[in-house]
Amino acid sequence: MAAAPQRIVDAVLFDTFGTVVDWRSGVTDAVAAIASRCGVEVDAAEFALRWRARYQPSMEPIRNGTREFVNLDELHRENLIATAEEMGLPVDRIEPADLEWLNRAWHRLDGWPDSVPGLAELKRHFIIGPLSNGHVALLTNMAKHAGLLWDVIIGSDVIRAYKPDPNAYLGAARLLDLPPNRVMLCAAHNSDLAAARSVGFRTAFVARPQEYGPTQQTDLHATDAWDVIARDIRDLATQLRDHAT
């Protein structure tokens, strides 16, 4: 009665920031809105890039065990304050509720144009979910905002590890009760895919050449022979459809 699985994998999980949602536009808009409201001058696009530049380094102490796990709201808040100081944005002129609203811009990001239709197609055949450094509340709010119809949300606060820590990937497979080779990670970042592959995941690259804006230099192309290389999430759905029956 147990039919042998025919599909290439059972679950397709996604990096979110950059891969599924366009953080740069969403965060830039939120910074501009707060600056305008407070009557301060700031290069909002540059602010967004610098805020994001602090993201990977801020997780490092947690990855190497010198800091207890805290979630991205916490790290984003610290990084926001540091970026504001760096760029001369007077944080004391922003109301606490507005600062919190700005910090939660990361909960309210929009998908790339192909994200919602591509995920809807994939959902017909696979378990789909984020495998993100975001926490459950952030990812749930983001999904409601952007209309991402995840089947399951795997937050970093559940696994208590930040990618590319191998436990982040293995913990996700364990939660789904799937062996790693029955799970695919889709990401716009080659390094994320390399970490996923090293623990046995299948891998899919989608290019997001505008993630960091028009002058982006990194991750413009797949740098390894990933299982699937797709133009976007719709194309990924099309390519996996052949394996999905």
Place this chain on the structure above:
Amino acid sequence: MAAAPQRIVDAVLFDTFGTVVDWRSGVTDAVAAIASRCGVEVDAAEFALRWRARYQPSMEPIRNGTREFVNLDELHRENLIATAEEMGLPVDRIEPADLEWLNRAWHRLDGWPDSVPGLAELKRHFIIGPLSNGHVALLTNMAKHAGLLWDVIIGSDVIRAYKPDPNAYLGAARLLDLPPNRVMLCAAHNSDLAAARSVGFRTAFVARPQEYGPTQQTDLHATDAWDVIARDIRDLATQLRDHAT
């Protein structure tokens, strides 16, 4: 920029077994299928009721701390073997893969007729998810099978507590980063709602008078003044719609 919330709550979470899905029919059918396949005689409906009767007692050692957390697949398997012995079903005549298929009948339950449309309506206004003693894999598989469009899946293996342990409810609210009074539990079991209310949740009762079959004696009616008392999940959606704008 932070608008005051207008809705009665932000999230509506659901007990699943009995409240959202009809375990009795699904499990009875699976028992009958296996019995027929193995050429053994068994009262499948009675088997399902006795299997389920072992459910609450089997979680008790975990609730009171005398046993480490194990998930429902584990408990269901132990209870299945015990029920088979009790009813004279020769487990050794069932192939291991078939026994596993039978044990996972709890992953493949159908919703009550109002569950899918009621949840779809609630999803427009609220974060919806299971708050179940099921684990993430079971609840994800169940959602795919039954077409339950959860926003987030809160499994007992994430919280590592079984209801009515207060931590099961509080852990769910914490994961969503919501205060308990911004979360509503919907259940067909008065005792589950009492435990949820005691930690500050809002509560909604839906009657499932056929959960245990036509002779059911318990939970036929709300036994307390819950925030909402609804005929079913569609009716719950209608009643909450007034609060949802």
